[in-house]
Amino acid sequence: MKRKFVTCLLWCAASLAALAQTEGNRIEFTEYDLPNGLHVILHEDHSTPNVAVSVLYHVGSKNEVEGRSGFAHFFEHLMFEGTENIGRGEYSSLVQKAGGALNANTSFDRTYYYELLPSNQLALGLWLEAERMKHAKIDEIGVETQRKVVQEEKRERIDNQPYGSMGENVFSLAFQEHPYKTMPIGSFEDLNAASIGEFRDFYKTFYVPNNATLSIAGDIDTEETKKLIEEYFGDIPKGTKEIPRPDVVEPEQTAERRKTVYDNIQLPAVIQAYHIPAQGTEDYYALSMLTTLLSGGESARLPKALVDKQQIAVAAASIPFPTEDPGLFLTFAIANMGVEVDDLEQAMNAEIERVKTESLSDREFQKLRNQVESDFVQQNSTVAGIAESLANYSVYYGDANLINTELQRYMKVTKEDIQRVAKEYLTKDNRVVLHYLPQSEKPQQ
Template identity: 50%
Template sequence: MKKQFIISMLMCLFVAIGFGQEIDYETYELSNGLDVILHQDNSAPVVTVGVMYHVGAKDEAPGRTGFAHFFEHLLFEGTKNIERGEWFNIVSANGGSNNANTTQDRTYYYETFPSNALELGLWMESERMLHPVINQVGVDTQNEVVKEEKRTRIDNAPYGKIAYSTGVNKHLFKKHPYKNSVIGTMEDLDAAKLDEFKAFFGKYYGPNNATLVVAGDFKIGETIKLIKSYFGPIPSKPEIERVNIKEDPIQNKIEVTEYDSNIQIPLKAFVYRTPSMKDRDAYVLDMISSVLSGGKTSRLYKRMVDDDKIALQVLAFARSMEDYGTYLIAALPLGDNSLEKLAAVMDEEIEKLKTELISEREYEKLQNTFENRFVSSNSSVQGIASSLATYHMLYGDVSLINDEIEIYRSITREEIKEVANKYLQEDKRLEMDYLPENEK
């Protein structure tokens, strides 16, 4: 018990990253097209093995939504050499932890182990890539798991359709598959045949559509040999044709009403379609969201919650994706205040951003906020591994692990005003009233 406790503590141990300290890494490619990124840090006996596949919800065929997320669950079922139901037992028996997550653009699997179990992590991920068992028993089992997840996180969760964008993106995207939710529909998953799941794996789960990251306590030379041994023999698959669908510009304000049986308090939301995560403007919008609702001293919170006392809560956040992004500003009314009143005040604060420069004090606070966020994101080997894979796969630039903060540092007050004018336009947004079901 004591040994297991010590191992668990080590798994949570943060790597000491000093301010401004660079993350060292090496990159190379195997002959089968697998991209490899290595980050060696021997300060703690912990290592993360992660594999990111360039497949997400946007890659699904019409009528088969939810496939990418479904595989996040399905590929823990077992492999040719790992019996069904034993994946998590193997990981925990060796003092490790593991997880996976899916977005519109990619799927990521990872294990974090004591460093003496590095080879085990590499073997397990190569097993997942080479020959997982995809059968009807696994599909049926995970179908029920995904249904329960959807019920818990979206269908029965207050404001779940807002948090997971299922009630938002369908209005902002008419052509691009971003209009679909990551979790998909149960009707699509129920209708899918076993051969379709096998075909999805065969198309997207090849080494030439993946990035392998090893971060933490290991020796470079030995690890390169292990990677070649486990992943080198895996054959590459046909090149994938990427989604390349352009949305028409929004010409007129989109006004919709959505209902939620899980809420008692309505919500007013403005949502804007924004550029790719790789676009500089996406970074500026990230800063704008901090100005508007980044804590209790932010503009919207101070105005609507503290001063005017018309809102119970306010929020604003950018959700950046590979092809486009979305930017949401929302508020919940306090007492008898109307959604129309909230909308008017939100528009007033947006207009201030568009007509006046933010103060020097606000600007300094912004810089401190993003410096701290940058340091925090690189504070553990698990976080570093995920960042390295993301920057490589979705941004096409691994060096952002060190350089992205320079983009934020270079953003000016004038640029914040300019980008607010460019994207936060009333006639180019979705305006949503999100109401309790009993108000129908």
């Protein structure tokens, strides 16, 4: 009884600490829309003389039409080609000369551009992003240049990388109808077949103010920044095309799907992917905490059991994909030398079953909560992280203030919730399984 009482006190203390942390470090922000539909979020933070300028376009690979995959990722590259007022290839040099850095990324659901600059270079970041939005250079030279760049990226990161095709194989096997069946990088064939007119139409449809969120965090004066935003973005016309949002619902999977992939590897691997609800749902938070339980650090269950104790794997992890529509929960392991792939899969299954049948100890659950809290705080410990989080919360959830309150959703998850979602979603009929084997083991035709 005494032990239970102490544990209860620890849980209460942790919950209060999380609440105090959130309130004590509350991230204040200003949020508004321009008449052209551009959504703006501003966070003023004078702790360092830096500023993050970011634009999130609500377009990812799931917005592409059949036969024209890879457009969103292609535009991630193409939009650095220059504009009517910025020479080809000058984006990077302009930012670097100002002492900053820039980058972009594309997912199933969004494309995200950002500059990290000294705060006295805020106007530069705004000008660069306004130019990108107003009149990006989409011509034959840029398209052909970036076609080659994207093709080389695919060869380097996927085709010639051990286990590099994992994403393509997992998602194409798990999704039969939903656009998530195609990875953001797309295919050479689709990009090569596209005309310049199709690229320009894609730009005019998605890269418009009413499909964008401008999120700025750092050493700024909010009122002065509003004036600059009006100066650079105010005259950009609202998009006139309807922005397509896919409403495809993936049919419920009722039987396990399996595939064997022969790759240029030496060690076999097992990948298991389970269908799970979309980000932001109650069960997603429990599944996310389950992921941390299974692979959040060297002492987590999967690496501890498979790598340290049984020594049948050289690596093991679990990953939930945070997607706008229902997505996937992945577990994977790379076999140790001489270990059969079937034995590795059985060991992985055993760890999943252990979550379903054995209750978490109070100590393990408290450690899990502490780690989730730490990860959440670290995610928003820089102006770059804050700018991105504010944009994500606004676009995906319609509530930028989740940057201050989402941690409480995690803290509401109980031990029973984690066990329940493991039983409900991590089932054989709800998963796909891939075995990656060395090319040398491929049967002769």
